[in-house]
Amino acid sequence: MTEFTTQGRTETLARRTTVEAPGNGRPGPADGHEAAVILERARASVDPELRAALDSLPGSMRRVALYHFGWEHADGTPAAAHAGKAIRPALVLTAAAALGGPGARESAVRAAAAVELIHNFTLLHDDVMDRDTTRRHRPTAWTVFGDPDAILAGDAVQALALGLLAEDPHLASAAAAARLAACVVELCAGQQADTALERRDPADVTLDEVLAMAEAKTGALLGCACALGALYAGAAEDDVEALDTFGRQAGLAFQLIDDVIGIWGDPNRTGKPAGADLTARKKSLPVVAALTSGTPAAAELAELYAVPCGTGDAAGTARIALAVERAGGRDWAQSQAADRMSRAMGELARVIPEPESAGGLLALAEYVTRRSD
């Protein structure tokens, strides 16, 4: 999935979710400052645990992992870059704090590190499978160290994550490990569905399939992060599930917005050519919604999508974008994203009615549905 790496935003959704946020009248979350502070604190809490885990790896795998996490250059010298925005660890810690206070947050640092390790294990392997050559503005690990070393580093990082929880004496650690292991299976299923979908005829792909894929690939780990925080706060099973749903739905909202930006995003802000996802003929959510809309524009889009297109054909790409829009793909994705965020907020309000306690999770959910690239 796409990383959360920039500070841009989709104004419409941010306003909408702020308005819909139950009982939250504060201006804080929407301006992104609260999220930035939370992410910074999460990074500071989790980094020592992550570093200790990665430093425990034997020679070559340590080097691949430290390179992937941005802590070392390819030649093994220290690097200043850090590993993404720590959204997932922040969700673990913020959920724990929201339900159990500062003590629960403190106790969940290892679980937060485990979630971040799992996220990075999937990135290492997805990059190998997808032959992606760039990650966080650097060459991907497999391009630097080769497929075998990237695969092995990913394998070891998965083991580190589940090992961290196995060694954690916290009462919730076994339930957290079981949940995280089940989430890994779901993440793998999501990646599998994604690669399989990309190989299929667009005419045969249903919207339910693409939504299920996005939920497994993007929503599952955000949901699991929130659920682990709840487990470490000693929350009841119902509340753990509600927080999983909160993270999952926020993750789906993120993916919907990300797909909209992949088609209509401003190239000056995304850093990619206009309509990059269309040029690549990606079966993104707005495209599949449009293709399955039963409108005349859907038929036109199907014809256009059946012809591979060179990257230089800006006029052709613009024509496809227009067809997706006329077939209702853009409106559907925007309204789905808003619905998902609304559902996320509803689950959150049910478990944590006090705005003071829910504010951190709310700020993070808004943050992830802002512009990313």
Place this chain on the structure above:
Amino acid sequence: MTEFTTQGRTETLARRTTVEAPGNGRPGPADGHEAAVILERARASVDPELRAALDSLPGSMRRVALYHFGWEHADGTPAAAHAGKAIRPALVLTAAAALGGPGARESAVRAAAAVELIHNFTLLHDDVMDRDTTRRHRPTAWTVFGDPDAILAGDAVQALALGLLAEDPHLASAAAAARLAACVVELCAGQQADTALERRDPADVTLDEVLAMAEAKTGALLGCACALGALYAGAAEDDVEALDTFGRQAGLAFQLIDDVIGIWGDPNRTGKPAGADLTARKKSLPVVAALTSGTPAAAELAELYAVPCGTGDAAGTARIALAVERAGGRDWAQSQAADRMSRAMGELARVIPEPESAGGLLALAEYVTRRSD
């Protein structure tokens, strides 16, 4: 590593270890019948747990995993073949029974399944990395389903293994999961070292490096299996470590014998051309021992090994085999294997002095050091 799949044996070592077996005068273990019974029982105990775990996987990954385990053909129809000899689950169950009786054996079935899942996750990934096309007399999973599906199935199978232990209410399950996770890191390091060693100039490879690689790649999981059995029997930390050493050293003895057979094995029994490992210029243990022996034959061997060789050159292969032998590689490997088995038996006798209780583990250790292909 090589699978344990045939009933052949190396008479010298089998006799030697039987003689050295502490206090064990019974004829049972050496004839292989006791091991066969133990393996059969282990398979019967573990298969339902394994099947349930694999059946819990989502669609496509379930299919890849069931194919790899030999339970389904490539087209998804049921297959009769089963997944190897269940050596590792048998070690878990037999160690548990030896230290804790039938109740401990019963309680360790899930741990035994977890160890077998980890073994198969490494096989799935190693086959991708090594581009091996045959496993258990069938095309490897990646040749049938492609690299991405084989990688994802392996990832999911690792998660299933650690998830099984996380869900296990047994008091020892967390310690077992931590130990198994650490073992995964060691297995990955072993595979990494193996691929790195094969790329290096034979003249620069030391015997310690190759021994360390073999211990990580082959010994670690056999040791971990025994240690998990001990943990489930409630054994003291010292005894857990001793059983780990027992399995590790037996695993190294196996690898040494396997490497000897890869050079001097009878093609009629191995099913491979004579000296297949030499033709492939493998840096196996006897070869590296010979190369680093400082003898005149070592220099001759180094020259011969520097020239790649076609598969048809039987005379050239025979000449290399002779050089390895004259440089002492064969004797060294045989005596190392005997020493490792002796050390394994010593550790076993220290923890379990009664031959009646130790007999099962002894039989399995002898079984693994017999001929395999």
